[in-house]
Structures are given as structure tokens and as C-alpha cells.
Amino acid sequence: MRLFKQLSWYFIREWRRYLGAVFLLIIIALLQLLPPKIVGIIVDGATAQRMHASGVVMWVGVMLLTAVVVYLLRYVWRVLLFGASYQLAVELRQDFYRQLSRQPPEFYLRHRTGDLIARATNDVDRVVFAAGEGVLTLVDSLVMGMAVLIVMSTQISWQLTLLALLPMPVMAVVIKRYGDQLHQRFKAAQAAFSSLNDQTQQSLTSIRMIKAFGLEDNQSGQFAAAARDTGQKNLRVARVDARFDPTIYIAIGMSNLLTFVGGSWLVWHGQLTLGQLTSFVMYLGLMIWPMLALAWMFNIVERGSAAWSRIRSLLAEMPGVEDGTKVPPTDRGQLQISVREFSYPGANRPSLKHINVSLRPGQMLGLCGPTGAGKSTLLSIIQRHFDIAQGDIRFHGIPLTQLRLDSWRSRLAVVSQTPFLFSDSVANNIALGRPGASQHDIEQAAKLAWVHDDILRLPQGYSTEVGERGVMLSGGQKQRISIARALLLNAEILILDDALSAVDGRTEHQILQNLRRWGEGRTIIIAAHRLSALSEANEILVMQKGTVAQRGQHESLAAMPGWYQEMYRYQQLEAALDEDEIGKETGNE
Incomplete structure (x- = not known):
């Protein structure tokens, strides 16, 4: 029942819908009390030979009219009640997605994709089901049950009513115990479903690698193990679930037995008529639904409560990066980076130390260094995926921590x-950041990224579907389409994180030339392993172990002893060997 308290904010806000549905449910419950009463009148009238055929037809007509009115009212309250619960689903999923979009990369290290999908789909469905069917069964069962009890005790016999209700307290205690067990077991089952969902997602996204390594049987075995575990946990839920109905039917059977024994004794002693006993038995039949509904309500509410706890635990997580309040000036500004020290959350040693650089509009900054030197980390803190404890990054002289995230990131293309x-x-992939971009603008961006001709060679040109994660394209084509997507934004700051690694030297040179022309007045930051990509940079930072080991322009660094010179000579030698190999192959042909 705690779920209703947890969702009280929504019930209060949508009180008109819920109150209207409750009001209609009360009317329906009262109308359903008429048929048993009418049947009792007919039985007593027929027994005493006081009722003619016309009277029977009239009372039957009243029952039919009651049935039609109940049908129409049920239609209206379903629209009110379930319309409200479906709106809750929309809002929960919007809040869930908004929360995911605000989280830094560190959040996704702790939460698996499959688990997040399970919470956004299966768990939300359980909460919404409880907010709809749960409210329905609670109100319907209470109203109907109380109305039937009042009529049975006041209109027929309070002694017989008390006798019939003797099994109910025992049933209530047992059902409460089942509900507690169901909450824990269903929570475990949902966690197992999340693991199964994650296993499925990983298998589908890495299917090419699985087939390439011949790991189909191994992956099938892992999936089967996850499926068995999920099945076993759901079976434990089903075992508890299966105990509800038998418990209720045993209680109902005992109530009927006590009713027939006690009712027969009252009829025998003239304290009750046969018609009244018939009505009482029919009213007792109406009690079957409230009791079943209460058990079902406990079932779905406990499931919803377990699902809600999983959703709330995620929605309650505060984003690792707090939003600022300021908006930077609209004109282009200077980017100043001053990092004394930066460590990832939970890390024992700093990932960046003593990095200072200033970039004016129109300048290009190059980043290079061995793997793990801190290039991508520096780009991450520029994008404010993480905040710096010691040092700051400023734009227009304003610390990034004071800027609104959306306004800052709108100035970036990554x-x-x-x-x-x-x-x-x-075309839609290129126009991702500008959905309203014209075909001409899309093609111009593709030409700058040197991918226009490749696109025209595709089966439907710009209308070609690229498949899941661009599966039908080469690595170089995907990189260049991503560059075109960034260029179409016309952002002030362009960040390329090793974005030219999959293209050949000639294509890389052409793209860099285009970027140089496009980047007039814009700031460009390029991180690359291939040093030829940095030849146009105004300044290059050579990073090693999280700090700047060397800095300068391409020519000065190539002439200076150190990592840059060694790597540049090695890459030149490698390029010369590749050209010789191509020349030999051409000569043999």
C-alpha cells in the first residue's frame, strides 16, 4: 500500500479524474446491489403466489436496465482512470529520459544499458498498472464490499453476516504475508530481467564480433544461463502469486458453508424467509469479487512498489555535474584552460596535472601523446562531463561551472x-543537430568532410539507410559522416577526438584543408595519434602521464628531441614503406 503514498503527488494533481472515477465506481456498486434484492422479491412473491407474470417481467426489465447503465458507467470510468494512469507513464518516461541525458559518463559505468531499458519499460509499466488497475481494484473492492456488508447486515440479518465473515480475518493476515513475500521476490525477478535484457542488448550490438570469433555457442550458453536464472526467479514469484486465489476460495467456501448452515437454521425457525436467504447468498456471491480484487490489488501494488523503488533509486541520483545559471555572450570568445589537477571519481591518482592553454577564436589546438596520456580526459572536462576541483576552464572569462550546460554545449560540435x-x-544522420537543415546545407557539410562522393555512390544516395550503428558503412565513412554532422552545426568550437584515424592520408589532408577554411574565426581542438593531422595547428600539446611534456608548432616539435620527433619519424618511415608497397603492387599489375 505504500505505493499509493509514494504516488500521492500524482493523485493530488489529477484529483478530478480520480475523483470522477471513484464517484462512478460508487454508483456502479450501488446499482449492483439491486439485482439480488429484486431476485429475493421475485422468489418471495412466487413462493407466496403474490406476483403475476407482468410483475416478473417488470422486475426483469429493471435488472436489464440496471445492467445497461452499469455498462455505460464502466466505460466512462475506465476512460477517466486509465487515461490518468497512461499520462503517468508518459511523465515517468520523460523524467527518466531527462535524468539519463543529464548524467555524466561515470553514471554509465555503474549502470548497464539493459538495466536502464528494463527500468524505462517494464518497471514503468508495473507502476502504471498499479496506478490504474490498483486504484480500480482498491476502490471497487472496498466500495462494493462495504455496500454489500451494510445491506446484508441491515436488510437481512446481522447475525448471519457476522457468521459468514468469520474466515475473513484469517484470510487477510495470510494475504498480507503473501504480499510481503511477493514484494521481495518480484524485486529480485526484475533485477534478473534487467540482467537478461542487458545480455540480449550486448549480444545484438556485438553480433559481428561474436560471429567473427565463432563465439555463437559460448554466447548462447551465457544467454541460456541468464534466461534460466530469470525463469527461476519469476517461478518463485509465481509460486507466491499462485497462493492468493486458493486462499481466497477456501475462505469463500467456508463463508458459504457457514451461510448455508446458519441460514437454514434461521429459515427453519422462521427468523428468515427463503427469499431473504436467496438474496443473502447472492450478496455473498458479490463478495467474491471484492475479496479476489483485494488479493489481486495486493499483488499488483506490491509489484508496482518493487518497480517504483527501482525507478526512484535512479531518479534520485543527482547529476555529477551541476548546472550553472549564466548564459555566455553571443559573440565568439576566448577559451582558457587552467587545470592544476584532475582525478576521476574514485581514482587514487590524478589523470591531468598542470595544463594551461589559451585559445582565441580562429586558432587550432593539437593534442597528441601515447595511449592513456590524458587527451580524451582533457576533452571530456572541456565538454563538462566532469568538473575540476583544482583549477577551472573559462569561456569569455566565465568559469564553465557558472554556465548553463545547454548554452555551453550548444557552442560545441564534437x-x-x-x-x-x-x-x-x-541525410538524417548528418542533420541530427539541425533537423530543419536544407538538402543543400547537408551536401555542403558532406563536401567539407570529403564524403559527398562516397554518399552519391550509395544505392539511394543521401536517402540510403545506414543500418544499425551504420553497419553498412566503412569506418572511414562513418567518421566523415560524423564530421559532416558536426560541421553542419556551425558551432563556435569544434572538437575532433581522433576522428581521422580511419581515413587515408590523402583524405585526411583534404579534410584538414577544408577545416582550416571553414574554421576561420572558430576554435578547433584536434586530438590525434597520426601527427600529420596536427600539422596545421597553431599550437600542439604533447601529453604524457596526464601532463604537458612538450608544446609548440609542428616544425619546432619535429626538430626537438622527444616523443613527438620519434613518433613523427616513425610515421614518416611507415608512410614511405606503404608507398613502396603500393608502387610494387602497381608495377606487378
Whole structure:
């Protein structure tokens, strides 16, 4: 029952719908009391030979009219009640998605994708079901049960009513115990379903790798184990669930037995008529639904409560990065980076130390260094995925922590080292950040990213569906489409995180030339392993172990002993060997 208290904010807000549905349920409950009363009148009239055929037809007509009115009223309250519960589903999913979109990358290290999907779908459905069917069964069973009890005790016999209700307290205690067991077991079952969902999601997204390594049987075994575990936990839920109805039917059977024994004794001694006993038995039959409904209500509410606790635990998590209140000026500004020290949450040692750089509009900054040197970490804190405890980053002289996240990130266009494409057309993937962009603008961005000709060679050109995660495209094509997507935004600051690693040298050179022309007045930050991508940069930071080991322009760094010089010579040698190999193959042909 605690779920109703937890959702009280929504019930209060939507009180008109819920109050209207409750009012109609009360009317329906009262109307349902008429048929047993009428049947008792007919039985007594027929027994005493006081009722003619016309009277029977009239009373039957009243019962039919009552049935029609009840049908219409049930239709109206379902629209009111379930309309309100479905609106709750919309709001919960919107809040859930908004919460996910506000979370930093660290949040997704702690929560698996399959689990998040399960909470947004299955758990929300359980809560909504409880807010609809749960409220219905609670009100309907209480109103109907209380109305029937009042009529039975006041209109027929309070002694017989008391006798018939003797099994009910025992039934209530047993059902409460079942409800507590169901809450715990269903929570475990939902967690197992999340694991199964996560296993499914991972298998589907990595199916190419699974097939390439011949791991189908191994993955099938892991999935079967997860499915068995989920099945076993759901079976434990079903075992508790299966105890509700037998308990209720035993209680109802005992009530009927006591009613027939006690009622027969009262009829025999003239304290009750046969018609009244018939009405009482019919009223007792009406009590079957309230008792079944109460048990069902306990069932679905406990399931909803377990699901709600999983949803609330996630919605209650505060974002790792707090939103600011200021909006930066609309004109282009200077980006100042001053990091004394930065550590990831829970890390024992800093990931960045002593990094200071200032970028004016129109300048290009290059980042390079061995794997794990801190390049992507620096780009993450520029995007405010994490905040810096020691130091700050300023834009227009305003610390990023004081800026609104949406206003700051709207000034950025980012291409990550693992480009992501949606299962949509090429044109829609490029226009992701500007859905209203014209075809001409989309093509211009594609030309700047040097992917226009590749797109035209696709079966339907810009209308070609790229498949799940761009499965039908090469790595270089996906990177260049992602670059085109970023360029179409016309953002003030462009960030490329090793976004040219999958393209050849000639294509890379052409893209960089286009970026240089496009970037006039804009700030460009490029992190790359291939040093030729940084040749146009105004300044290059060579990062090692989270700090700046060298800095300068391409020519000066190439002539300076150190990591940059060694890596540049190695890459030049590698490029020369590749050209010789291509030349030999061309000569043999």
C-alpha cells in the first residue's frame, strides 16, 4: 500500500479524474446491489403466489436496465482512470529520459544499458498498472464490499453476516504475508530481467564480433544461463502469486458453508424467509469479487512498489555535474584552460596535472601523446562531463561551472573517436543537430568532410539507410559522416577526438584543408595519434602521464628531441614503406 503514498503527488494533481472515477465506481456498486434484492422479491412473491407474470417481467426489465447503465458507467470510468494512469507513464518516461541525458559518463559505468531499458519499460509499466488497475481494484473492492456488508447486515440479518465473515480475518493476515513475500521476490525477478535484457542488448550490438570469433555457442550458453536464472526467479514469484486465489476460495467456501448452515437454521425457525436467504447468498456471491480484487490489488501494488523503488533509486541520483545559471555572450570568445589537477571519481591518482592553454577564436589546438596520456580526459572536462576541483576552464572569462550546460554545449560540435550513427538515412544522420537543415546545407557539410562522393555512390544516395550503428558503412565513412554532422552545426568550437584515424592520408589532408577554411574565426581542438593531422595547428600539446611534456608548432616539435620527433619519424618511415608497397603492387599489375 505504500505505493499509493509514494504516488500521492500524482493523485493530488489529477484529483478530478480520480475523483470522477471513484464517484462512478460508487454508483456502479450501488446499482449492483439491486439485482439480488429484486431476485429475493421475485422468489418471495412466487413462493407466496403474490406476483403475476407482468410483475416478473417488470422486475426483469429493471435488472436489464440496471445492467445497461452499469455498462455505460464502466466505460466512462475506465476512460477517466486509465487515461490518468497512461499520462503517468508518459511523465515517468520523460523524467527518466531527462535524468539519463543529464548524467555524466561515470553514471554509465555503474549502470548497464539493459538495466536502464528494463527500468524505462517494464518497471514503468508495473507502476502504471498499479496506478490504474490498483486504484480500480482498491476502490471497487472496498466500495462494493462495504455496500454489500451494510445491506446484508441491515436488510437481512446481522447475525448471519457476522457468521459468514468469520474466515475473513484469517484470510487477510495470510494475504498480507503473501504480499510481503511477493514484494521481495518480484524485486529480485526484475533485477534478473534487467540482467537478461542487458545480455540480449550486448549480444545484438556485438553480433559481428561474436560471429567473427565463432563465439555463437559460448554466447548462447551465457544467454541460456541468464534466461534460466530469470525463469527461476519469476517461478518463485509465481509460486507466491499462485497462493492468493486458493486462499481466497477456501475462505469463500467456508463463508458459504457457514451461510448455508446458519441460514437454514434461521429459515427453519422462521427468523428468515427463503427469499431473504436467496438474496443473502447472492450478496455473498458479490463478495467474491471484492475479496479476489483485494488479493489481486495486493499483488499488483506490491509489484508496482518493487518497480517504483527501482525507478526512484535512479531518479534520485543527482547529476555529477551541476548546472550553472549564466548564459555566455553571443559573440565568439576566448577559451582558457587552467587545470592544476584532475582525478576521476574514485581514482587514487590524478589523470591531468598542470595544463594551461589559451585559445582565441580562429586558432587550432593539437593534442597528441601515447595511449592513456590524458587527451580524451582533457576533452571530456572541456565538454563538462566532469568538473575540476583544482583549477577551472573559462569561456569569455566565465568559469564553465557558472554556465548553463545547454548554452555551453550548444557552442560545441564534437566528433568522438568512436562515431555513432543512428539506423536512419545518411541525410538524417548528418542533420541530427539541425533537423530543419536544407538538402543543400547537408551536401555542403558532406563536401567539407570529403564524403559527398562516397554518399552519391550509395544505392539511394543521401536517402540510403545506414543500418544499425551504420553497419553498412566503412569506418572511414562513418567518421566523415560524423564530421559532416558536426560541421553542419556551425558551432563556435569544434572538437575532433581522433576522428581521422580511419581515413587515408590523402583524405585526411583534404579534410584538414577544408577545416582550416571553414574554421576561420572558430576554435578547433584536434586530438590525434597520426601527427600529420596536427600539422596545421597553431599550437600542439604533447601529453604524457596526464601532463604537458612538450608544446609548440609542428616544425619546432619535429626538430626537438622527444616523443613527438620519434613518433613523427616513425610515421614518416611507415608512410614511405606503404608507398613502396603500393608502387610494387602497381608495377606487378
